[in-house]
Amino acid sequence: MKVLRVLANPKPVEKSASLRIEKAFTEALEKHRPDAVFEAIDLYRDEIPQLDEKTLPSFFGAAPVDAETARKMARREEILKQFLAADLVVIATPMWNFNAPPMLKAWIDAVLVAGKTFQYTATGPVGLVPGKKVVLCIASGGVYEGAMAAYDTLTPMLKTQLGFIGITDVTELRAPGQGAGGEKAKASTEAAIAKAKEAATKF
Ligand SMILES: Cc1cc2nc3c(=O)[nH]c(=O)nc-3n(C[C@H](O)[C@H](O)[C@H](O)COP(=O)(O)O)c2cc1C
Secondary structure, three states: OEEEEEEOOOOOHHHOHHHHHHHHHHHHHHHHOOOOEEEEEEOOOOOOOOOOOOHHHHHOOOOOOOHHHHHHHHHHHHHHHHHHHOOEEEEEEEOEOOEOOHHHHHHHHHHOOEOOOEEEEOOEEEEOOOOOEEEEEEEOOOOOOHHHHHHOOHHHHHHHHHHHOOOOEEEEEEEOOHHHOHHHHHHHHHHHHHHHHHHHOOO
16 A cells, blocks of 8 residues: 655644644554555655746646756656555645645645546546545644634635545544644644544554
């Protein structure tokens, strides 16, 4: 089993609830599945070229305008291949302004590609990535329940994007309420870590 760890947080792991949950999950998985091969992409340290004035035409098939654009397009291809090769993708992300940090969106823009991970057909769009599983490790300052649930546009966005390319097996591990600080935040993270260790035994 190939596991891709997608780390969407500039913080050091010990200061990040989402990264701590992801670490607990992957460490438990490593014990449970000795055959698992892990690879990581650190979205705040590794290069994730974004679509811009020069790369966008190449995204639509034009020849790269210069060597730098060709290099960026090759790197985007590498990111896509790394994603396609994984059986399980573990995404660690904080909630920022009710959504994802921009580098996670940049990574999504590199892996949701027409003709590669989805395609439009006469009967509508079809996902081309069936069978892949995803684990989401999400930390937020607030708690998104009841009237506040609609403010969480992060989880629905990720599940919509993943579902669009054919991924419906999504496990959610969350540590909400980090904004409360102290014992409350600690208890939320610890509960998510315990859930992560348990979830790892299901893969
Ligand atoms: C730029 C920024 C924006 C944030 N926006 C939100 C938000 O909209 N809702 C929320 O509940 N928490 C928000 N937070 C708080 C984080 O989600 C919270 O601190 C969480 O623990 C971050 O995850 P981490 O501990 O893995 O870094 C924000 C934090 C930052 C730095």
